[in-house]
Amino acid sequence: MPLIILRLVFLMVAIALGFRFANSDLATGEEWWKPILSFAGVLLVAGGVLAADIAISRKRLEIITAVYFGLIIGLFLTYVLQVALTPVLPGSNSWLSNWLQLALASVVCYSCISVLLQTKDDFRFIIPYVEFAKQIKGLKPLVLDTSVVIDGRIADVVEARILDNQLVMPQFVIAELQAIADSSDKLKRTRGRRGLDILNRLRNDPQVELVIFDRDLPEFVNQSVDQKLVLLAKHLEGKVVTNDYNLNKVAKLQNVGVINLNDLSNALKQVFLPGENIVVRIIRPGEEAGQGVGYLEDGTMVVIEGGRDHVGENVAATVTSVLQTSAGRMVFGRFDKAA
Secondary structure (H helix, E strand, O other): OHHHHHHHHHHHHHHHHHHHHHOOOOOOOOOOHHHHHHHHHHHHHHHHHHHHHHHOOOOOHHHHHHHHHHHHHHHHHHHHHHHHOOOOOOOOOOHHHHHHHHHHHHHHHHHHHHHHHHOHHHOOEEEOOEEEOOOOOOOOOEEEOHHHHHHOHHHHHHHOOOOOOOEEEEHHHHHHHHHHHOOOOHHHHHHHHHHHHHHHHHHOOOOOOEEEEOOOOHHHOOOOHHHHHHHHHHHHOOEEEEOOHHHHHHHHHOOOEEEEHHHHHHHOOOOOOOOOEEEEEEEEEOOOOOEEEEEOOOOOEEEEEOOHHHOOOEEEEEEEEEEEEOOEEEEEEEEEEEO
């Protein structure tokens, strides 16, 4: 409601300005159409401002702040440069001097706004002996790895609203995905295209905040993709999301937070205690004599003692032990009877 009131007040002020401009010396004259055209022009500009405001419903504070401070700094630097260049500029009343000042102001303001927009992630105010650095509060950004995008489960996790963090997709990871998608190997090409499809799926979700990080930090020079991911996560004070075991270890060595989707998947699997009864379908014989191997719906491998003779059947078994490995969870049981 306050926003609607603000827009109505703005429209009323625009109408008043339109009437005043229509009755001014610039709009009045022998031509009858000048006042009407002047009034309509003011209303058209006001309508364009309102339309742009409504169309851009999701405004980012850091962008607005960067534009605001860019204009202030740009205008201040323009004034300083005009004072410094006064001896070499033409007369202050000449048309050339006015155009040069306008061009100078445009270039300086554009440069300041561009620099602040490109460095808004590490924007900071510095006062002598005191520094107010950017502090990340709340949820930390998550930097996506190539393997976790190709895997595809990150999209399901995000769509389940388990993770509300900002997702950061580095440009060098997108380039790696594109290179994989253009590979001559059919399997790699399929995996790369799947990764690009997952990215589009995340980007098209209005409730997911996916940011493309396209800057090259100085510390990225001559570094591998995995090392760049760790450095970027440290720069953004965020976490790396990956399925890569080696990247997981490297990130932890450098005190960077890691979310491993394999660990998350294992943590969410059903827990079995010795003595519980389960029903599983024997798929194939096991490695040891008399063993049969089956799988639960979540992919957990179940090794059944005495199940070799029941391949292709659903059997009831009693859990004897559970083994947690880096590859996942294995359940061992003893055959009871055919289900």
